[in-house]
Amino acid sequence: MTLSPEQAIHFGPYRIYPGQRLVMEADQPLRLGRRAMDILLILLEHAGNVVSKQELIAGVWPKSVVEDINLRVHMAALRKALGDGQNGQRYIITVAQRGYSFVAPFSLEHIEQHPANEAPAPNGHNLPVRRTRMIGRQSLVDSLVFQLSRQRFITLIGPGGIGKTTVALRVAEQLIGRYRDGIRLLDLAPINDPSMISAHLATLLELSLHDTDPMSGLPAFLRDRQMLLVIDNCEHLLDAIAVLSESILRAAPDVHILATSRESLRAEGEFVQRLESLDCPPPIAVLDRAQALTFSALQLFVERAMASHDSFELRDDELPQAIEICRRLDGIPLAIELAAAQVGGLGVGGLLTQLQGSFRLLTQGCQTTLGRHQTLHATLDWSFELLSACEQTCLRRLSVFRGGFTLESAAAVIVGEHIEPCEVFGSITQLVAKSLLNVEVGDEEVFYRLLDTTRSYALEKLDQAADLPGTRERHAERCLALMHQAQQDWELISTATWIERYARSLEDIRAALDWGLDALGPQTLAIRLTATSTPLWQEMSLLKEHGVYVRKALALLDAAPEPCPRLKMALKLALGSACYHTHGGTAETVEAFVSARTLARHCNDVAGQLRAVSGHMAVNLCCANYQMALEQSQQFDRLGLHGDEVLSLSTHRLRVLALHFAGNQEQARVNAEEVLQRMAQSGHLNRFTHGFGVQYDQSVAALTILARILWLQGRPEQAWNTARQALDIAIQINHGTSICYTLALAGCLIAHYNGDTRTARELLRQLLEQAQKHSVLLFYTWAMHYAQVIDHTELRSSLLPGEGLIKDIMVTLDTGFVDDDLSQRADTGMAGWNTAEILRARAEALLAQECPLNTDAAEALLIRALNVANHQGALAWELRSATSLAQLWQRQGRHRQAHTLLAPIYNRFTEGFATPDLTKVRRLLDELQRHVPA
Structure with a gap:
C-alpha cells in the first residue's frame, strides 16, 4: 500500500502518522530512533509481503554501505520498543533466508486532525529513546506521575534487576513537556567519587561551577528553575546524594527529584516507593492460558522468549512450567529476561530443569527461599555457565567499559590471550541474544552496553580470573586511539558532530585515567591519554576536572627516570589553556606556557614553540601587558614556519591582536584585512590550529579584532556589521568559547558604544549564558563587570574594578x-x-x-x-x-x-x-x- 500523509495506520495499541513520522501509543508519543522509524514505515508500506534484507538496507541506508548486522540490530530494537510478542501478538516476523514481514492486522483511518507532535525541543531533556516495552508497571507509573506533583522527592527502591530504572525513565517520559526547564537524567553508575557528582550534574545542566564549594553553586543555579532531575543508581553514593538533594529542594521550590536506589537515601523530604516483583500466577491455582497471561511476570517471559526465538509459541502443556520458572525467579524482570533468552536452545522444560538444578545446589541446607539479590546472582551464575569459554571471556573483559561502546572498541579490548579477532563478533551476537549485553541503536552507529548489575557481576569474574590488569591496559589503549582520532577530527568537523561522536567516551576515559594514574596502573599510557584527551575536556566544559588529571600526570612524569620532553610539553600546553580559561593570567598559567616553550626549544619543535609563545602572548594581552605581547609576536618571524600555512595564518592573526592592543591601529587594520584575504583564498579549511594558544575559530577571532579596529578608526557601522558577522559564524559552528570571545571583545561593547542598549543587553545575557555553559570563567567575570554599565546592575560595590584588559575596557564604558x-x-x-x-x-x-x-x-x-x-x-x-x-x-x-x-x-x-x-x-x-x- 502507499502510505498517505492524510491517513493513519492503526495496529495493536499504536497509531502511525507517516507524514509526521510519529508513533502514538494510546495518547503518548513513542520515541523511536530515525532508522527504526524508517524500517517500520517500509514494512508497513509492504504489509503482508516479505521485504528482503537488501531492500530494507537500500531504503534505510541509501547512500551508505552497511552490514546485515546493522539491520538486525535496528530490527531487534524496533521489535522491543513495540513490545512485539506481548500477549502473543506478533507484528513483525523473520522469514528464513528471505527477509522480514509485517503480519499484524491493521486498519487505515482518515486523519481529521493531526495530533500535536509532543517531541520536545532539543534541550528539553536527555532521556534515552525507549528500547523495551514496559510490562506490568503502568499503574505504578501513573501513580508516580501523579505523586511527583505533590511529593517533589521520590526514591524508587528495590534489589538489582527489579526494574527501577525502567520505571523511572517511563515516569520521566510521560512528564516530558510538563516542566518549563526540562528533565535531566543523571546516571551515577559510572561515578565512584562523591566529589564528582556536582561536576557531572553541572555538565548536564550546562552550568559552570566557579565556587570552591561546588555543592553551593548547584542549588543557587536551580533556584528559579522548574525541572525534574532523575538520579539513577544512587546506592553507592547515598550520603552525598542525600545532602545534594536536600540542598536543591530547599533552594529550588520548583525542582522535583526522582531517584532510584537499592535502599532509601534517608534524606529530608524523601518519599520512598518500593518496587515489588512482577506478578506471578499463584502456585495452587489452575489457570487457563488467557488467565495466566494476565500476570506480568509471565507476559514478560513470553515476550522476551519470542523476541529471542522467532518461532517460539508457548504451548498449553508448557504453561505450568513457564509459571514455575517465573516463580523460581521471584518475578525479577532481569532474571526472567536472562532465562527467556535461553528458551531457543533449551526449550521451556529444559530451561526449568536447568534452573532447578542450579538453584538446588545454591539452597542445599537452607530451608528458606533465596533472597531476591541471591536469586538474581544465581541466575547470572547460571547464565554465565551456559556460555562458551570464549563468550565468558568476552563478557568478563567487556565489564571494564563504563559507557556505551562500538563493536570496534569491544574487539580492541577483548582480543588478546585466548581470543582471536574473528571470534569477537559471534560472541557479542550471542551475548546480545542471551540478554547479557544491551544494544543501543543510534541513528548512525550501534553501541553496546552492560547493565550496571551485569557489569558488576562480570567485573568480579574478571578479577577472579586474574585478567583485570591486562584488560584495563587494552581499554586504556583503546581510549588513547579514540582520542588520537578525536584530535584529528577536532579541526575538521563541527562541534555538535564532534561531541556526538566522542562525548560518550568520557566515562571510559575517566575510568582509564583513575586507574592508570594510580600507582597500580600503566602510568605512561595514562599520561599520554591525559594529554591526548585535552580537546574532549575542553569541549565538554570540564577544564577544572582535566586540570586535576593534568597536574597528576605532570607529577608522575617529573618523577619518571626518563621523562619525555614532548609529552611534558603537551601537558604544559594543556595546563596553560585550562588555567587561562578557568583562572585567567595566574602565575601557574604563565609558568605552564613558559615551561612549554623551554621544552619545545629543547626538542627543536618549532610548532610547539609557536604554540607556547602564542599562549603566553594571550596571557599577556589579558593581563594588559601589551608591549610584551607585541615583542612576543615578533618572535614568530624569528622562529620560522617552514611552509606551514595554517600556523603562518595563526601567527599573522596574533600579530594583528598585538598591534591593535599596543595602539597601532593603521598597521593592525592592514594586517587584519590581509589575514581575512588569505583565509578566503585558502578556503579556511581548518577552523582551529590544534593546541595553538587558546582555541578560537580563526575567522571569528580575525573578524572580532577587525571590528574593534574599525570602531576605533571611526567606522561604527562597519564595526557593528563585522562584529555581527563574527558572532553569526561562531553561532553557526556552535563553538562556545568562540561565541564568548567575540561577544566579550566586540559584540557587547560595540552595541553599547553605538547606543543600541537593547541589543547590548541581549548580547550581554548571551555572553553570561555561554561563559557559564562552557566554563569560561575569564569571560564570565568580564560579563559581570559589563553588567555594571550595560545593564545598570548594582554591582559596583560588590565587584572589584577588575585587573588587566578588562580594567582598561571598563574605563571606555564609564570614566x-x-x-x-x-x-x-x-x-x-x-x-x-x-x-x-x-x-x-x-x-x-x-x-x-x-x-x-x-x-x-x-x-x-x-x-x-x-x-x-x-x-x-x-x-x-x-x-x-x-x-x-x-x-x-x-x-x-x-x-x-x-x-x-x-x-x-x-x-x-x-x-x-x-x-x-x-x-x-x-x-x-x-x-x-x-x-x-x-
Whole structure:
C-alpha cells in the first residue's frame, strides 16, 4: 500500500502518522530512533509481503554501505520498543533466508486532525529513546506521575534487576513537556567519587561551577528553575546524594527529584516507593492460558522468549512450567529476561530443569527461599555457565567499559590471550541474544552496553580470573586511539558532530585515567591519554576536572627516570589553556606556557614553540601587558614556519591582536584585512590550529579584532556589521568559547558604544549564558563587570574594578572607573590602545572636583589624549578627547577655539551619525556655532 500523509495506520495499541513520522501509543508519543522509524514505515508500506534484507538496507541506508548486522540490530530494537510478542501478538516476523514481514492486522483511518507532535525541543531533556516495552508497571507509573506533583522527592527502591530504572525513565517520559526547564537524567553508575557528582550534574545542566564549594553553586543555579532531575543508581553514593538533594529542594521550590536506589537515601523530604516483583500466577491455582497471561511476570517471559526465538509459541502443556520458572525467579524482570533468552536452545522444560538444578545446589541446607539479590546472582551464575569459554571471556573483559561502546572498541579490548579477532563478533551476537549485553541503536552507529548489575557481576569474574590488569591496559589503549582520532577530527568537523561522536567516551576515559594514574596502573599510557584527551575536556566544559588529571600526570612524569620532553610539553600546553580559561593570567598559567616553550626549544619543535609563545602572548594581552605581547609576536618571524600555512595564518592573526592592543591601529587594520584575504583564498579549511594558544575559530577571532579596529578608526557601522558577522559564524559552528570571545571583545561593547542598549543587553545575557555553559570563567567575570554599565546592575560595590584588559575596557564604558594604577600605566606608555581614554578620564575626574587649580592640568591631559589618539589612528578616542576639551573651552567662553578644534574631527566621520558620541558632538557644534560671530 502507499502510505498517505492524510491517513493513519492503526495496529495493536499504536497509531502511525507517516507524514509526521510519529508513533502514538494510546495518547503518548513513542520515541523511536530515525532508522527504526524508517524500517517500520517500509514494512508497513509492504504489509503482508516479505521485504528482503537488501531492500530494507537500500531504503534505510541509501547512500551508505552497511552490514546485515546493522539491520538486525535496528530490527531487534524496533521489535522491543513495540513490545512485539506481548500477549502473543506478533507484528513483525523473520522469514528464513528471505527477509522480514509485517503480519499484524491493521486498519487505515482518515486523519481529521493531526495530533500535536509532543517531541520536545532539543534541550528539553536527555532521556534515552525507549528500547523495551514496559510490562506490568503502568499503574505504578501513573501513580508516580501523579505523586511527583505533590511529593517533589521520590526514591524508587528495590534489589538489582527489579526494574527501577525502567520505571523511572517511563515516569520521566510521560512528564516530558510538563516542566518549563526540562528533565535531566543523571546516571551515577559510572561515578565512584562523591566529589564528582556536582561536576557531572553541572555538565548536564550546562552550568559552570566557579565556587570552591561546588555543592553551593548547584542549588543557587536551580533556584528559579522548574525541572525534574532523575538520579539513577544512587546506592553507592547515598550520603552525598542525600545532602545534594536536600540542598536543591530547599533552594529550588520548583525542582522535583526522582531517584532510584537499592535502599532509601534517608534524606529530608524523601518519599520512598518500593518496587515489588512482577506478578506471578499463584502456585495452587489452575489457570487457563488467557488467565495466566494476565500476570506480568509471565507476559514478560513470553515476550522476551519470542523476541529471542522467532518461532517460539508457548504451548498449553508448557504453561505450568513457564509459571514455575517465573516463580523460581521471584518475578525479577532481569532474571526472567536472562532465562527467556535461553528458551531457543533449551526449550521451556529444559530451561526449568536447568534452573532447578542450579538453584538446588545454591539452597542445599537452607530451608528458606533465596533472597531476591541471591536469586538474581544465581541466575547470572547460571547464565554465565551456559556460555562458551570464549563468550565468558568476552563478557568478563567487556565489564571494564563504563559507557556505551562500538563493536570496534569491544574487539580492541577483548582480543588478546585466548581470543582471536574473528571470534569477537559471534560472541557479542550471542551475548546480545542471551540478554547479557544491551544494544543501543543510534541513528548512525550501534553501541553496546552492560547493565550496571551485569557489569558488576562480570567485573568480579574478571578479577577472579586474574585478567583485570591486562584488560584495563587494552581499554586504556583503546581510549588513547579514540582520542588520537578525536584530535584529528577536532579541526575538521563541527562541534555538535564532534561531541556526538566522542562525548560518550568520557566515562571510559575517566575510568582509564583513575586507574592508570594510580600507582597500580600503566602510568605512561595514562599520561599520554591525559594529554591526548585535552580537546574532549575542553569541549565538554570540564577544564577544572582535566586540570586535576593534568597536574597528576605532570607529577608522575617529573618523577619518571626518563621523562619525555614532548609529552611534558603537551601537558604544559594543556595546563596553560585550562588555567587561562578557568583562572585567567595566574602565575601557574604563565609558568605552564613558559615551561612549554623551554621544552619545545629543547626538542627543536618549532610548532610547539609557536604554540607556547602564542599562549603566553594571550596571557599577556589579558593581563594588559601589551608591549610584551607585541615583542612576543615578533618572535614568530624569528622562529620560522617552514611552509606551514595554517600556523603562518595563526601567527599573522596574533600579530594583528598585538598591534591593535599596543595602539597601532593603521598597521593592525592592514594586517587584519590581509589575514581575512588569505583565509578566503585558502578556503579556511581548518577552523582551529590544534593546541595553538587558546582555541578560537580563526575567522571569528580575525573578524572580532577587525571590528574593534574599525570602531576605533571611526567606522561604527562597519564595526557593528563585522562584529555581527563574527558572532553569526561562531553561532553557526556552535563553538562556545568562540561565541564568548567575540561577544566579550566586540559584540557587547560595540552595541553599547553605538547606543543600541537593547541589543547590548541581549548580547550581554548571551555572553553570561555561554561563559557559564562552557566554563569560561575569564569571560564570565568580564560579563559581570559589563553588567555594571550595560545593564545598570548594582554591582559596583560588590565587584572589584577588575585587573588587566578588562580594567582598561571598563574605563571606555564609564570614566568613573579610572584610578591611580591606570593613570600610572598611561603615563609610562604601558596602556597602549587605551591611553587616550585613561588620560581623558583623569581630566574628567579633575574637572568634576570644580577646583580652578585643576583646570590647567585637565586641559593638558586632554591635549595629550588628543595627540595620542591621533598618533595611534584612533579617531573614536580623538573625537571623545576633543569633545571633552571643547566642552571645557565652552565653559571658559572660548567658543570659536572649541568649534575650530571639534568641527574638523567630526567632519572626518562618514558614518555612524546616530551614535551617542557623534550625536553629542553635533549638538555641541550647533551650540558653539550660535556663539561664534559670523
